[in-house]
Amino acid sequence: MAEYLLLPLAVIPPILFMLFIFWMDRHKPESMKHVMFCLLLGALSTIPAIIVQTLFGAVPLFGLPGAAGGTYESFLLVAPSEEILKFLVIWIFIRRKPFFDEVNDGIVYYGTGAIGFALLENILYVFGNGLGTGILRAFTAIPLHTFCGVIVGYHMGLARFGKKRNPQLIILRGLFLAVITHASYNSLIAAESLLSLLFIPLVIGVYIIGAIVLRKGRKISMENIHHPQVISSEQVFTDVYGRRFLQAKKETWKAVIGRSILGVCAVVWIIVIWAGWGDTEISMLDIALGTFIITVIPVAVGLILEVSYQRRKNRKIYLY
DSSP, X not given: OHXXXXXXXXXXXXXXXXXXXXHHTXXXXXXXXXXXXXXXXXXXXXXXXXXXXXXXXXXXXXXXXXXXXXXXXXXXXXXXXXXXXXXXXXXXXXXXXXXXXXXXXXXXXXXXXXXXXXXXXXXXXXXHHOHHHHHHHHHTHHHHHHHXXXXXXXXXXXXXXXXXXXHHHHXXXXXXXXXXXXXXHHHHHHOSSGGGGGHHHHHHHHHHHHHHHHHHHHHHHHHHHHOOOOOOGGGEEEOXXXXXXXXXXXXXXXXXXXXXXXXXXXXXXXXXXXXXXXXXXXXXXHHHHHHHXXXXXXXXXXXXXXXXXXXXXXXXXXXX
């Protein structure tokens, strides 16, 4: 009887996440044929991912015992290959298509591509490992792939339609966040210690960040439809060359939150090193790797917020 449940258990969770993305994009929906093609491309990207991981899986660095080997493999092989390949297959398809015409479209297409990857991968895992694996992945691996794709797609949309310079850096930032999140999840899941329990707050964080990004994408889409921007003459300034510009809002909250996160992470490192210095049962390498896995995402977020604040503080948006 349990065998009949495997296929629905493998297929339904990814489909539900895809429907959720559709629902968030309901005010300006994309063509179903384009979305389904992205789903197919995402599923097909599992093939080169398997090939890459098979070719490089024998590297001695990835075979190190303990947490070290799994961490190196997650951060240097598995997560980068999967996230980059998921990105490439969609980027090649939609980057110059006329139907890709707003920021939220990046979320829809890249999120759907990631779901296609997760769907095929989930079928393989569930049929290979049974019901327990399917239930666990429905609440962990599936949302991880989905929201990593959403994050990349949001940054791709910003790079394409935003008014910021260096769109390539925006795309790289999205890929970096996806790879770090994915690698941290894989490392924690594979850890054969209490560290593995830390994947729970990580997954919760992924849900929260993914929901925030989806809401931001929907908000931008709604503003484009219903609320075209009106600029008051009081907001416009003129520089010494006579060029008119808007002064970007400083967004002090980014500095406050970013510096608070970095301060907390520094305190965590100090406490962990101080507490584990004289502990002979656990090596300092394992302590350092565990602390790195715990703090790498918060530190990345803190640094991104600080850099964003510094760049925006004196930014001028010129009107041409």
